[in-house]
Amino acid sequence: MEEEKRKKVSDSLIEQVYQIRPEHLNGAGRLFGGRLMEWIDEAAGLVGIRHAQSNVITASVDNLKFIRGAYQNDLVVLIGKLTYVGNSSMEVRVDTYVESLDGIRKPINRAYVTVVAVDGNGKPMKVPGLISESESEKAEWEAGIKRREMRRQRKEEGF
Numbered sequence: 546m547e548e549e550k551r552k553k554v555s556d557s558l559i560e561q562v563y564q565i566r567p568e569h570l571n572g573a574g575r576l577f578g579g580r581l582m583e584w585i586d587e588a589a590g591l592v593g594i595r596h597a598q599s600n601v602i603t604a605s606v607d608n609l610k611f612i613r614g615a616y617q618n619d620l621v622v623l624i625g626k627l628t629y630v631g632n633s634s635m636e637v638r639v640d641t642y643v644e645s646l647d648g649i650r651k652p653i654n655r656a657y658v659t660v661v662a663v664d665g666n667g668k669p670m671k672v673p674g675l676i677s678e679s680e681s682e683k684a685e686w687e688a689g690i691k692r693r694e695m696r697r698q699r700k701e702e703g704f
């Protein structure tokens with residue numbers, strides 16, 4: 546029997562950096578939240594594509610709390626990494642930071658995005674398993690199981 550294909554968290558980890566430009570700002574002169582949501586969604590999708598080596602669609606996004614603002618010329622850093630995989634779904638943690646010129650990063654947001662791998666007909670397809678190596682990766686996997694159950698419950702109860 547063919548051994549199940551499994552990949553490491555580091556195989557799909559990404560870091561995206563953007564410099565905030567005038568077109569990214571809202572009326573209050575800060576980074577527009579909708580733009581950041583797009584970047585978060587994009588980062589999660591890229592992690593999913595790398596892991597599954599297929600197209601992915603976003604099924605849900607958990608917890609979008611904006612802890613601090615970001616302003617023109619700031620660097621915004623997004624780090625996306627897999628925390629948990631199911632059959633066709635993948636949970637990606639995206640941490641967003643604002644980085645000053647001295648390299649100090651301050652958190653803006655942490656989101657857990659679930660993306661689903663789809664085949665050429667748009668149907669959910671199986672993804673490789675995940676190898677959690679470090680203690681923090683193992684803890685994220687365990688927490689991912691709980692978050693998945695909470696999402697399932699919310700879906701079932703419609704809230």
Ligand SMILES: CC(C)(COP(=O)(O)OP(=O)(O)OC[C@H]1O[C@@H](n2cnc3c(N)ncnc32)[C@H](O)[C@@H]1OP(=O)(O)O)[C@@H](O)C(=O)NCCC(=O)NCCS
Nearest residue numbers: 602603604605606630631632633634635659661669696700
């Ligand atoms: C995501 C989607 C494919 C799930 O459809 P479904 O009929 O529930 O399909 P399934 O029951 O086979 O679920 C597929 C996987 O998605 C997961 N899933 C479904 N709804 C979910 C939700 N709200 N949050 C997180 N994961 C979800 C399931 O747990 C399952 O995971 P598994 O294969 O690892 O066990 C479907 O809801 C969809 O197409 N949504 C639109 C997605 C889209 O277009 N996104 C772009 C932005 S608008």
